Amino acid sequence: xxxxxxxxxxxxxxxxxxxxxxxxxxxxxxxxxxxxxxxxxxxxxxxxxxxxxxxxxxxxxxxxxxxxxxxxxxxxxxxxxxxxxxxxxxxxxxxxxxxxxxxxxxxxxxxxxxxxxxxxxxxxxxxxxxxxxxxxxxxxxxxxxxxxxxxxxxxxxxxxxxxxxxxxxxxxxxxxxxxxxxxxxxxxxxxxxxxxxxxxxxxxxxxxxxxxxxxxxxxxxxxxxxxxxxxxxxxxxxxxxxxxxxxxxxxxxxxxxxxxxxxxxxxxxxxxxxxxxxxxxxxxxxxxxxxxxxxxxxxxxxxxxxxxxxxxxxxxxxxxxxxxxxxxxxxxxxxxxxxxxxxxxxxxxxxxxxxxxxxxxxxxxxxxx
Amino acid sequence: xxxxxxxxxxxxxxxxxxxxxxxxxxxxxxxxxxxxxxxxxxxxxxxxxxxxxxxxxxxxxxxxxxxxxxxxxxxxxxxxxxxxxxxxxxxxxxxxxxxxxxxxxxxxxxxxxxxxxxxxxxxxxxxxxxxxxxxxxxxxxxxxxxxxxxxxxxxxxxxxxxxxxxxxxxxxxxxxxxxxxxxxxxxxxxxxxxxxxxxxxxxxxxxxxxxxxxxxxxxxxxxxxxxxxxxxxxxxxxxxxxxxxxxxxxxxxxxxxxxxxxxxxxxxxxxxxxxxxxxxxxxxxxxxxxxxxxxxxxxxxxxxxxxxxx
Amino acid sequence: xxxxxxxxxxxxxxxxxxxxxxxxxxxxxxxxxxxxxxxxxxxxxxxxxxxxxxxxxxxxxxxxxxxxxxxxxxxxxxxxxxxxxxxxxxxxxxxxxxxxxxxxxxxxxxxxxxxxxxxxxxxxxxxxxxxxxxxxxxxxxxxxxxxxxxxxxxxxxxxxxxxxxxxxxxxxxxxxxxxxxxxxxxxxxxxxxxxxxxxxxxxxxxxxxxxxxxxxxxxxxxxxxxxxxxxxxxxxxxxxxxxxxxxxxxxxxxxxxxx
Numbered sequence: 050x051x052x053x054x055x056x057x058x059x060x061x062x063x064x065x066x067x068x069x070x071x072x073x074x075x076x077x078x079x080x081x082x083x084x085x086x087x088x089x090x091x092x093x094x095x096x097x098x099x100x101x102x103x104x105x106x107x108x109x110x111x112x113x114x115x116x117x118x119x120x121x122x123x124x125x126x127x128x129x130x131x132x133x134x135x136x137x138x139x140x141x142x143x144x145x146x147x148x149x150x151x152x153x154x155x156x157x158x159x160x161x162x163x164x165x166x167x168x169x170x171x172x173x174x175x176x177x178x179x180x181x182x183x184x185x186x187x188x189x190x191x192x193x194x195x196x197x198x199x200x201x202x203x204x205x206x207x208x209x210x211x212x213x214x215x216x217x218x219x220x221x222x223x224x225x226x227x228x229x230x231x232x233x234x235x236x237x238x239x240x241x242x243x244x245x246x247x248x249x250x251x252x253x254x255x256x257x258x259x260x261x262x263x264x265x266x267x268x269x270x271x272x273x274x275x276x277x278x279x280x281x282x283x284x285x286x287x288x289x290x291x292x293x294x295x296x297x298x299x300x301x302x303x304x305x306x307x308x309x310x311x312x313x314x315x316x317x318x319x320x321x322x323x324x325x326x327x328x329x330x331x332x333x334x335x336x337x338x339x340x341x342x343x344x345x346x347x348x349x350x351x352x353x354x355x356x357x358x359x360x361x362x363x364x365x366x367x368x369x370x371x372x373x374x375x376x377x378x379x380x381x382x383x384x385x386x387x388x389x390x391x392x393x394x395x396x397x398x399x400x401x402x403x404x405x406x407x408x409x410x411x412x413x414x415x416x417x418x
Numbered sequence: 419x420x421x422x423x424x425x426x427x428x429x430x431x432x433x434x435x436x437x438x439x440x441x442x443x444x445x446x447x448x449x450x451x452x453x454x455x456x457x458x459x460x461x462x463x464x465x466x467x468x469x470x471x472x473x474x475x476x477x478x479x480x481x482x483x484x485x486x487x488x489x490x491x492x493x494x495x496x497x498x499x500x501x502x503x504x505x506x507x508x509x510x511x512x513x514x515x516x517x518x519x520x521x522x523x524x525x526x527x528x529x530x531x532x533x534x535x536x537x538x539x540x541x542x543x544x545x546x547x548x549x550x551x552x553x554x555x556x557x558x559x560x561x562x563x564x565x566x567x568x569x570x571x572x573x574x575x576x577x578x579x580x581x582x583x584x585x586x587x588x589x590x591x592x593x594x595x596x597x598x599x600x601x602x603x604x605x606x607x608x609x610x611x612x613x614x615x616x617x618x619x620x621x622x623x624x625x626x627x628x629x630x631x632x633x634x635x636x637x638x639x640x641x642x643x644x645x646x647x648x649x650x651x652x653x654x655x656x657x658x659x660x661x662x663x664x665x666x667x668x669x670x671x672x673x674x675x676x677x678x679x680x681x682x683x684x685x686x687x688x689x690x691x692x693x694x695x696x697x698x699x700x701x702x703x704x705x706x707x708x709x710x711x712x713x714x715x716x717x718x719x720x721x722x723x724x725x726x727x728x
Numbered sequence: 729x730x731x732x733x734x735x736x737x738x739x740x741x742x743x744x745x746x747x748x749x750x751x752x753x754x755x756x757x758x759x760x761x762x763x764x765x766x767x768x769x770x771x772x773x774x775x776x777x778x779x780x781x782x783x784x785x786x787x788x789x790x791x792x793x794x795x796x797x798x799x800x801x802x803x804x805x806x807x808x809x810x811x812x813x814x815x816x817x818x819x820x821x822x823x824x825x826x827x828x829x830x831x832x833x834x835x836x837x838x839x840x841x842x843x844x845x846x847x848x849x850x851x852x853x854x855x856x857x858x859x860x861x862x863x864x865x866x867x868x869x870x871x872x873x874x875x876x877x878x879x880x881x882x883x884x885x886x887x888x889x890x891x892x893x894x895x896x897x898x899x900x901x902x903x904x905x906x907x908x909x910x911x912x913x914x915x916x917x918x919x920x921x922x923x924x925x926x927x928x929x930x931x932x933x934x935x936x937x938x939x940x941x942x943x944x945x946x947x948x949x950x951x952x953x954x955x956x957x958x959x960x961x962x963x964x965x966x967x968x969x970x971x972x973x974x975x976x977x978x979x980x981x982x983x984x985x986x987x
Contacts, residue, residue, distance in 0.1 A: 250460065
């Protein structure tokens with residue numbers, strides 16, 4: 050029987066020269082306390098306290114680490130602090146925006162009549178009354194809501210067939226032909242068009258086709274299509290490429306024609322990705338302001354005809370209420386309406402994003418037993 | 419027993435192939451045709467602005483004198499946005515790809531993508547109503563203490579509606595674009611390189627510096643350029659936040675203007691030569707963003723072979 | 729319902745590149761013929777010319793004739809789609825359509841072509857085809873479930889049922905067992921032995937033992953070097969090819985000296 054000698058040591062040679070495990074927490078507490086002290090002198094505000102404490106924390110931890118562990122580990126800790134700090138910094142505006150929209154938007158949203166009246170007839174006098182005499186804030190976003198729905202719907206009806214057919218051409222028929230490469234290049238170009246230039250495009254298109262000075266919901270829809278089509282083409286293209294070639298070959302081998310194969314095998318297999326891609330494209334354009342401003346004007350009353358007359362939309366409503374309040378001397382009610390509309394818009398966008406995920410799940414080919 | 423002749427005409431089926439492929443081709447060509455026709459028409463519409471006598475153009479000194487300060491303003495706003503957004507975006511991307519607990523990583527990615535979902539007009543409203551007010555005292559401080567620098571020359575704007583504020587809002591809008599692209603790139607770093615570094619005793623930061631960042635550099639560059647393209651073309655964040663005016667060096671005073679905001683503010687009421695001028699401005703913006711986007715895509719394609727991502 | 733195939737002077741091109749050179753072969757009706765040979769020798773390429781599937785790749789073409797009971801598949805006015813409804817194919821990896829149930833997968837050849845058949849006819853076609861593929865008993869209670877829920881071997885038999893349902897004259901199989909485990913492989917080989925009572929079967933395989941077990945006749949393809957075209961070296965009764973081949977290259981291959 051061999052006896053093995055296991056060296057017994059109090060502290061392993063592998064743990065020498067390290068900061069104690071609790072080090073970050075110790076430094077954190079110190080930093081918070083010292084930061085509070087500094088700010089008590091300078092005038093306390095939460096934001097400043099956060100920044101000063103963060104700086105103290107970083108300096109303290111890195112300095113201590115440099116002294117005990119050496120510069121390499123100190124640099125590593127510095128990098129960690131910076132990276133985590135970057136993430137927190139990125140969160141700040143997100144939280145701030147959402148908080149601001151909630152705080153400022155809820156009063157407007159819960160105002161009775163907000164969702165089902167328009168601004169028709171609401172003048173500065175009414176707003177003055179609301180502020181000076183405490184009368185209820187009149188006016189709502191109904192016209193803007195249905196304007197947004199109509200314009201976005203028309204834009205989708207234009208973009209999806211054109212975009213989907215183009216992506217089918219690129220994946221199934223185009224191969225490496227010059228035309229296919231040209232189309233791919235210009236679709237890429239389209240993804241970079243600033244939204245306001247897309248608006249100018251649409252205005253110009255209608256100028257050529259219809260006549261000068263046309264400003265209707267339809268023009269806005271065309272402008273939004275310019276923004277949507279490249280997104281639909283790109284995402285549909287990706288989804289179609291993912292369909293394994295073997296499925297196409299299996300259909301051809303059964304004596305099925307190419308167009309039927311595409312319609313009945315390829316697209317149904319890719320439909321979940323295509324549908325969620327379209328939904329995300331809608332979510333992207335529903336908040337666009339600039340193209341609608343230059344193409345549809347901004348109306349104050351309900352317009353149900355997408356082909357005639359100026360039309361309001363949620364984003365342009367927000368924009369005009371903020372820049373040109375209904376009552377310049379009392380911008381409060383306009384502000385309230387604008388933020389209420391902003392809240393509705395954000396809720397719409399979030400809903401669409403959720404719907405996109407649901408759609409992807411519902412239409413995915415099932416693999417159950 | 420099925421008919422076995424090989425040359426029986428198939429009729430409707432065969433025509434179907436031609437009709438369908440024709441339809442897809444038509445859709446693709448429609449995109450090309452519309453783009454060309456409209457680009458052409460925009461140029462035609464813009465020409466009066468280039469050729470009109472100088473006094474007729476806004477500002478009285480001709481088109482180039484009119485557009486030049488606005489172009490500079492556009493570039494300054496975009497530059498501010500990128501200077502702020504790029505380091506933060508890379509940090510966030512690294513955080514999600516290499517620092518955060520694995521289970522949280524995709525959730526955190528989703529949270530950052532939420533930033534991208536918020537419409538630009540809401541950012542503009544937030545910038546005007548919240549950020550400008552909160553940051554005005556800081557501008558005051560800058561004017562008092564660093565006012566000898568031309569960019570911080572006082573007196574600071576009382577409302578905070580300056581090009582620096584607009585640049586900060588742009589940075590917030592551009593952040594998710596750069597972050598999500600960079601995150602994808604960092605996640606694609608070959609595990610082999612990472613493990614090789616770690617096996618040599620590198621700390622996490624050293625591993626990132628040696629394996630992840632060099633691998634991702636072309637991707638980061640193109641992500642930044644795509645963010646730049648977005649910042650150059652953004653309208654609402656600037657139109658609502660910036661109190662516009664003539665070109666000023668000071669970032670904390672009101673003044674300066676970007677092309678997109680200029681068009682948005684003036685187009686609805688414009689007529690005649692003013693329309694031409696604004697369309698010409700739009701063309702200039704389009705050319706700039708087109709150039710930036712093309713460079714970004716060229717970088718992506720050029721480095722695809724070396725990135726090892728395929 | 730099965731026809732013979734006679735191939736005359738067939739050359740297969742991808743663009744300008746000659747992939748398979750000068751094949752002459754006669755395949756009897758209601759028999760099983762195996763194509764063997766080393767990787768890249770062109771046996772799959774040649775197989776695909778028999779139902780004009782190689783044309784799916786842009787730039788692919790042939791010169792020569794492939795006669796199905798005397799009708800040239802490459803004659804003027806012949807639609808490849810018609811050819812493929814008479815000559816079916818089973819692929820290396822099972823590929824049931826993921827969006828369809830088992831029943832719909834079997835009927836795919838009919839449904840995708842919008843041919844109208846009554847529910848009764850459809851049901852009996854499904855049962856016949858699944859029985860013909862030795863799969864009926866295993867799936868008769870879950871015809872409505874998706875095809876992707878089956879095991880690999882079952883999926884491959886489903887693909888065979890799908891091919892049979894179109895009532896072809898010939899069934900081509902491109903390495904149908906290479907993605908399957910030995911037990912499923914055995915099931916498919918038993919199936920092939922039954923299929924030859926009704927169909928002409930041509931099977932490409934890189935497994936020589938399988939060729940020996942399953943086929944009546946065997947064709948050995950070889951390639952002189954990379955970039956050179958593949959050629960048919962020897963064709964004859966399976967027993968002869970494996971025990972007493974005429975050409976030395978054949979003997980080297982079947983005895984394992986290369987390949």
